[in-house]
Amino acid sequence: MNGYAVKWSPKSKISYFSILEYLDEKWTFKELEAFVNRKEETIDHISKNHLLYPYSKESDAHKCVVVKQVSLFYRIKDNNIELLVF
Incomplete structure (x- = not known):
């Protein structure tokens, strides 16, 4: 199963890089690297099974x-995964 294509919204990129900057100041390199790897794994899981995580009608x-x-918010749009914000 290939999964859905993942698209980053401008807001998701800004929020992700802001988090990276903050973590770079507060965490060790090893912790930062583990976070980046975990983010990659999470996005991979989402692309393969977008219903894996809870949906909120409100948002x-x-x-x-x-x-x-750190949480990630995303939605399904035009058969793609749209990352909204971290």
Whole structure:
């Protein structure tokens, strides 16, 4: 199963890089690297099974906890996964 294509919204890119900057100051390199790897695994899981994480009608999005401190919100749009914000 190939999975859905994943598209990053401009807001998701900005929020992700802001988080990386913050974590770079507060976490060790090893912790930062583990976070990036976990984010990649999570996006891979989403692309293969987009219904894996809970959906909220309120926000019209799915919420996925990447790590305890960071969640990712995404939605299905035109048979693609659209990452909304971290």
